[in-house]
Amino acid sequence: MPFSQPAVIRSRRAVLPDGERPADVLIRDGRIEQVAAHGSLVVGDRELVDLGDTALLPGLVDTHVHVNEPGRTEWEGFATATRAAAAGGVTTIIDMPLNSIPPTTTVEGLAVKRKTAEGQAWVDLGFWGGAVPGNVADLEPLHRAGVFGFKSFLAPSGVDEFPHVEAADLEAALAEQARIGALAIIHAEDPAVLAAAPQQPGVHYRDFLASRPAGAETAAVAQLLDTARRTGARVHVLHVSSAAVLPLLRTARAEGVRVTAETCPHYLTLAAEQVPDGDTAFKCCPPIRDEANRDALWEALADGEFIAVVSDHSPSTPDLKLLPEYGGSGDFAAAWGGIASLQLGLPAIWTEARRRGHALSDVVRWMSAGPAELVGLTGTKGAIAAGCDADLIAFDPDGEFAVHAGELHHRNPVTPYAGRTLTGAVRTTWLRGRAVDAGAEPFGRQLTRPADSRPATAS
Structure with missing residues (x-):
């Protein structure tokens, strides 16, 4: 239960929608009832938590x-993923529709996912649906069932049960999603560009990077935007790794195309030049690119071109990553592509953001308010404001810690941040006014898409 009183x-240092300032936050029945001047609320028999100079942030939305x-629980699971989320200050996650078996491409698949998650979630939890070849008829029933939108891949996803869409499939899916008012979220890499790129297996990251060129993203985003223009669909480009797509997005927005985009902590804090030979913990698709590209992504983020910074937490077992320390070959071409970072996104971004002169309010906009807006949860999640859920973080912006993969809460001890020292420590996470305590029982709720959710915008 929330606080009894x-x-x-x-x-x-409360980070509010209008900036950072001292404040008192009154919580009743799991919601924020009032935000008042610091020290102005008479406590009486109320429980008081005085954080002093420790910052108070809204819970992150990933x-x-x-x-x-189910299906690949040895890779990750609801209990482990959501516990890691809570430890990292994330109070709401939206689960992707693939890598589980069955995928969330039918109402039946969604029901299996929801049943499996019952009683396991340490944070609030929603679900994306999937748009794959042949399931256009399933999109409206899934939309009515409350998924937050539909994911498609323009290149192979890596798992057979979630095939990628060809041009005709994309046209049909976006036309249907425009008709029902759904959000399309897209993994944008062009398979023809990927097929033409040099494919050199081995332990050298530069060879893997050459196999996933920036042109694959540019071509795929161009195709997506052309289809969005024709269909009128609202589209969102997932995990932008290449700054080369940004001019395309700017032009499309100026023309009235409803398009937003996100990027991820690993693209903003890591760089190709830093990846050691054989360290496949760094492998993801699209890939981590060079330092100059990273700087361009930061410039775009500062200019408001990304609505969200989210984890793309996509772990697997160590054997699938082919890590040498687990007896693997370190072959980037053959290793599973995915970054495990759900617990570390906030300190990773804050470490780099502070170095670049950004404030905590910027980080909150990128990792809390923006993602909440993307999925229609503004007014409920993503802000310290009256009426919102009391999802809050006590965050020490000066706290430093060394990352030890085995001490993280996600299921497998693999992350590219291992050995790094990060700045910014989550001291307490409150979900709907109740501190998340590993010794208690999970009390996260399952969320559905708000019926009146409005399209997100991006400047």
């Missing part, structure tokens, strides 16, 4: 998480 959380359960 109305509670006040007090901080001299709209790009691969939980993988």
Whole structure:
């Protein structure tokens, strides 16, 4: 249950929608009832949590998480993923429709996913649907069942049960999603460009990077935008790794295309030049690119060109990553592509953001308010404001810690951040006014898409 009495959380560094300032936050029945001047609320018999100079942030909203359960629970699962999320200050996740078996491409598949997640979630949890070849008739029933939108791949996904869409499939899926008012989220890499790229297996990251050129993203985004223009669909480009797509997005928005985009902590904090030979913990698709590209992504983020920074947490077992320390070959071409980082996104981004002169309010906009807007949860999630769920984080912006993969809460001890020292420590996470405690029982709720959710916008 939430606090039995109305509670006040007090901080001299509360990050509110209008900026950072001292504040008292009054919580009643799991929601924020009032945000008042620091020290102004009479506590009386209310429970008081005084954070002092520790910052108070809204819980993060991560709209790009691969939980993988059921079917590949040995990769990850609802209990482990959501516990890692809570430890990292993430209070809402939206689960991707693939890597689980069955995938979330039918109402029946969604029902299996929901049943499996019952009683396991440490944070609030929603689900994406999938748009794959041949399931156009399933999209409206899934939409009515409350999925937050539909994911498609323009290149092979890596798992057979979730095939990618060809041009005709994409046209049909976007036309249907435009008709029903759904959001299309797209993994944008062009298979023809990928097929023409040099394919050199081995332990050298530069060879893997050459096999996933920036041109694959550019071509795929161009195709997506052309289809969105024809169909009128609202589209969102997932995990942008290449700054070369940004001019295409700017032009499309100026023409009235409803398009948003996201990027991820690993594209903003890691660089190709830093990847050691054989360290396949860094492998993801699209790939981590060079430092100059990373700087261009930061410029775009500062200019408001990305609506969200989200994890794309996509772990697997160590044997599938082919890591040498687990007896693997370190072959980037053959290893599973996915970054495990759900617990580390906030400190990873804050470490780099602070170095570049950004404020905590910027990080909240990118990782909390923006993702909430993307999926129609503004007014409920993503802000310290009256009426919102009391999803909050006590965050020490000066706290430093070394990352030890085996101490993280996600299921498998693999992450490219292992050995790094990050700045910014989550001290407490509250979900609907209740501190998430590993010694208690999970109390996360399953969410459905708000019926009146409006399209997100991006500047």
